[in-house]
Amino acid sequence: MTMELAALATEPGRVAALRSRLYAVLAIAFGFPDEELHAAIRDGSVARAITDVVTALPHGLGGAATLGLATAPDAQVELESEYIRLFDVGAAGPPCPLYGGVYGGDRMKVMEDAVRFYNFFALRLAPTLHELPDHVTTELEFLHYLTFREAEAHEQGVDPASLLRAERDFLARHLCRWVPKLRARLAKQTTCAFFPALVQFAEAFFAADRAYAASIVGEG
């Protein structure tokens, strides 16, 4: 499904579309840093992609929030091995796993909660399970979806409140709950600038976006 941004008639619809785009960008930025992503970080594509969107949003997050997002080691393998060490592999798991369920509570319950959200909105985990339901990229993809549908709703004159409430609650119950803990762990674990900058920005954006949704549909 594709929508033309220029054709969006409403400001809320435009904002939702930009938010959807930002969630997609973040899902990419949190993904495995292969050569393509390493180059995109190095040449500033990631930072620009985030800055361009976030400065157009009414969230009050300026370019300062994206400092460090263009910094990566010269060699792709250095970035890759740091990503693996921090997020993917380690003794008893890596020090900063990107799975929300490991940051408190019963993880299976956390994953069930996420899947209940996905199922409620007619989604399921892809059968070739490349990521678990509580992985940051899966959760970001879900928010990309919700905000995309929200933009559609604004444009089609359908009440978007249901989607906004889900965005608010999903952020509160998942990303806003555990990403701050991830940031705290990460700060002690790496000198590589990109990942802490990404997580710091994400944390700020998730909080701001939850507040944005709540400002429209209430705190619930």
Add this chain to the structure above:
Amino acid sequence: MELTRRTFLRNVGAAALTLGLSRLEMACRSDVGAPTSTSTSPAATPALAALPQYRTWEDLYRERWTWDRVVKGTHIRTNCIAGCSWNLFVKDGMVWREEQNAIYKPSKGVPDMNPRGCQKGGCYSQLMYEPSRLKYPMRRAGERGSGKWQRLEWDAALEQVADKLLDVALKDGPDCVVYDHGTTNIDFGTGTAAELRFFTLFGATVMDSWAGVGDLPMGAIQTWGHFNADGTSDDWFHSDYILVWIANPVYTRIPDVHFMWEARYRGATVVSIAPDYNASSVHADLWLNPRMGTDAALGLAMAQVIVAENLFKADYVREQTDLPFLVREDTGRYLRASDVTAGEREDVFFFWDEVKDTPAIVPGSQGHKTQSLDLGATRPALAGRFTVTLADGRTVGARPLLAVMRDHLETYTPERAAAITGVKPEVIRRVARDMAAAKAAMIFASWGSCKHYHSDLMQRTMCLLMALTGNQGRRGGGMRVGAWYSVDEMNRLTSDFHIATWKRWAAALVPPTARDVEGILDQVTRERPFTATLPFLYVHGGLKEVADRPDFNDPALPRKVSDYVREATKEGWLRVSPPAERPPRVYFYTGMNPLRRWPAPQIVRRELWPKLELIVNVNVKMSSTGLESDVLLPAAGYYEKIGLKYPQSLVPYVIFGDRAVAPVDEAKSEWEIFGLLARVVQARAQARGAQPITDAHGVTRDYARFYDDWSMGGELDERDEAATMDRMIQKSSVTKGFTWKDAQRDGMIPVQAIGHYGPHNNICSELTPGETLYPQKWFTEGKQPWPTLTGRQQFLIDHPWYVAAGEALPVHKEPPRAGGNYPLRLTGGHTRWSIHAIWRDQRHLLRLQRGEPVMYMCRADAERRGLTDHDYVRVFNDIGSFTIRVKPAAGVQPGQVIVYHAWENFQFRDWIQSQEAVPSPWKPLHVAGGYGHLRYRMFFAAPSHAPRGTTVEVERA
């Protein structure tokens, strides 16, 4: 989305926004369209109007949490001594929980087996999704252990591994590639078949880790000539007197131990013999707590009572043991045919026939033409002194071994044993008398005593008690350790030595005897590069420096350990592959975790690792050793592949697991991994024009045809694992008459037959449907000779090494001061909360214990050192030290400290784990050969890892 993400990022300001999903996909809910939760293709994106209205999070929970399907599963490559079928509840491609699958029918007259399954199995769905999973192939990008990794595509990973395998095979010889599954990663199904077949055909050294993990009951081998002899756990119910000896089945036999307690409800007596008051002692009628390492003295005192009071079963002893055999008074050795008649055999023996009052040749010994225990009209004497004439005309006195034993046991009267063990004489007498009087008595020995330096002396004593009381090979009786049913077709696919056995078996009109098969296995061992772990580490891993220390070994040894090694090597009794002059170059291990488990791993890491050009691990998760490896290949979890849980004899069912869900990320089953690797080996060999080579054992290896051989010319296909599983089921006697579909549907197949005698299967009893199974009926009821030199349960080992070391007869010896001159003895045990290291860091299970490594210590010992609960202490000796929390505990004996099994290195402070203080010297007598059943063959008699009783001191950290 992944493929175009840089483009996406560059075009983020573009006019169009596309909805991109890869981790999620559309699946219509029942209230917005047709239910498609199990369809394989994604549904169309629903219209906005079709989406339900979300008001609050409670809306998510208004529908019951339901499942897409329920699949039969099990923990197929876990080295746990159980077989439990589970229902796996699958939704959205994930297993969310599991429940015990209560499918077991009771045998006649005993309680049923339902339910089976423990808390480890009950939380595997959580362990499977832990962040410790390996997700994709990797190679190290820094120094070993640096934690720097680089992701590889599967093709690239397999090419790199295949190239190094070929480099080494063609330059150094294929035996310089060492394959090790450590016993941890065995399933007897397609996974094991794939990898064992791969490395056997490759000509790699196959590590024999049985003794290396401390699970080899050498005393059983010395007595019975084999050791994997056990029955079903419901047979315990038939026992009237159960000694749980150096064992803790409440921890280690969770699904089975109820049969002991149910036997107790029936009136049986349960006696726990352990230095500490453990979780099984709690349930026993009587707890005997001998001083750590003095169990042989305790057992010999019981034997003394039984013999002195003539409580033994004379008919059984006459037929089934060497106790009637005549022993020369001048040499202390058996009277042999070669002694009496020049040119006669050394493996033919005599007893004194009371009917004719003459010496008579015993039938059934290794060299006797009659392979039967049937004594006919003869009646062997069990007492007396006789005169026999030797071939040179001299006469010597000879006595039945029982008479010799009777005198020998006087050294171990209960009063004398009490001074050694600390157990009161009246208690020893009571247990001995009750055991002898019991209709059926058994010793649940398991593998606990195997982990002591003098394990053989303890087990020979246990065997002696069971033989004197006529219990070995009887229903509800005997010393029980463990055994497996054979999956014959897996064995045939696995390696060529099984093919030889198979052909012999198939061609025979009468099935070969245990002794026949042992002969085949001996021959194959000589022709193939098997190597036992501790000799391998002695030669290649630097452990010579601890194994050779006289102060770590038995002070009664008349020679240095290195002298024994030299002689054993010269005689061909001890072989190490690759030999010392050709170091190993590739170490390829699957599932296991050697730098956690091997003794003194810091020495092995220092000495062995630099010799290795490539270290490869196939594993589900990252381990302490994985961190120190070069290439990691991710294996699918137990619920992500089909498989067969190795059929341990305790359960009369073969338990299967279906592939409930797709593997996480890029993981693959071992079947697929090794099939693909075989393909790549062949392709790379062809690309470099590799010509056939002849390996060190004279076998031609043609790597340009490697996959063709692995796949049997296409009969096996790594893309169709189910076809091979079906073949195994249909062609194995244990599951004959069933198919993979049956196994998939039910999660199990009832055992149809015990399968061929072999390295894992010495059950030696045919299965009678509906009845409990007990081992060794072939000997006790079928009168087949035991596969020993004498053809009997053998209690005199008159090998010159044993005679010189004072161990010709079972004796008690103090455990050596392995570790140095320190006052405390470090012991251990398998834990309730993990199977080896696999569950050791599982969060829920950690909450059920202290959550980190802990050492239990006698309160008095702790107070003497000023230690209180939860203090950090340093545990140290001559070879290493580690830091751990201490828990003063009332149940621990003075002088003993306990660290339960398999904490990972990284769970300790500074990642220095308890094995670093464990030198584990090995008993040199265990490489003795050239004596009937005493010889090395694969998965058989070899030096054992003996961590129990290591000497240490403890101080506040």
